[in-house]
Amino acid sequence: MSQTTIWHNPRCSKSRQTLALLEARGGELNVREYMTDLPSVDELKNVAKQLGYTSAHEWLRKNEAIYRDLGLKAIEDEETLFKAMSENPRLIERPVVIHEGRAMIGRPPEQVLELF
Numbered sequence: 001m002s003q004t005t006i007w008h009n010p011r012c013s014k015s016r017q018t019l020a021l022l023e024a025r026g027g028e029l030n031v032r033e034y035m036t037d038l039p040s041v042d043e044l045k046n047v048a049k050q051l052g053y054t055s056a057h058e059w060l061r062k063n064e065a066i067y068r069d070l071g072l073k074a075i076e077d078e079e080t081l082f083k084a085m086s087e088n089p090r091l092i093e094r095p096v097v098i099h100e101g102r103a104m105i106g107r108p109p110e111q112v113l114e115l116f
Contacts, residue, residue, distance in 0.1 A: 002028070002099065002100050003027075003028040003029070003030055003099075004022060004027060004028065004029050004030070004097060004098070004099045004115075005029075005030040005031075005032060005097070005098040005099075006018065006019055006022060006029065006030070006031055006032065006095055006096070006097050006098075006106075007032050007034040007039070007047075007092070007094060007095060007096040007097075007098075008031050008032060008033055008034070008094075008095055009033070009034070009035050009094050009095065010033065011035075012094055012095065014094070014095060014106055014107055014108075014109055015094050015095035015106065017106070017109040018095045018097065018106030018109040018112055019031065019095070021106075021109050021110065021112065021113065022097065022112070025113070025116070034089050034092065034094075034096075035089050035090070038086060038087075038089055039085075039086060039089070039092075040086060041079070041082045041083055041086050044056075044082045044085055044086060044092075045078075045082055047096060047098060047103050048082075050098060050101060050102055050103035051096070051103045051104065051105065055078065055081075056078050056081035056082050056085065057072075057081065059085070059092065059093050060072060060081070060085070060091050060092075060093065061090065061091055061092065061093050064090050064091055066088050066090060066091060067091060070084055070088070072084060072091075093105055093107070094106070095109075095112075097112040097115060099115040099116065100115070102115055103115075
């Protein structure tokens with residue numbers, strides 16, 4: 001069985017629920033607390049592709065104050081958006097589950113089970 005990774009934020013209820021589902025499922029699980037173990041721009045780009053996103057805007061948490069403060073709505077440059085996400089991980093929609101070259105957001109948490 002191949003390894004599954006969850007980008008987890010312990011303060012997020014959806015992230016905790018998704019983690020519990022994965023733990024109950026069993027198998028190798030890598031838990032990455034991405035709020036402290038910040039993903040690089042390249043990692044973000046790679047996972048965005050695995051999510052099937054064509055723009056970083058699809059992955060941004062638009063209700064976060066930092067989204068408004070940085071004026072990200074008006075920014076089209078993908079490099080700038082991914083850099084903002086890397087430097088401000090609260091902008092990343094969570095939780096992200098990565099398995100066998102595919103990724104999915106755990107909203108709702110049960111959705112990630114489609115990866116298996």
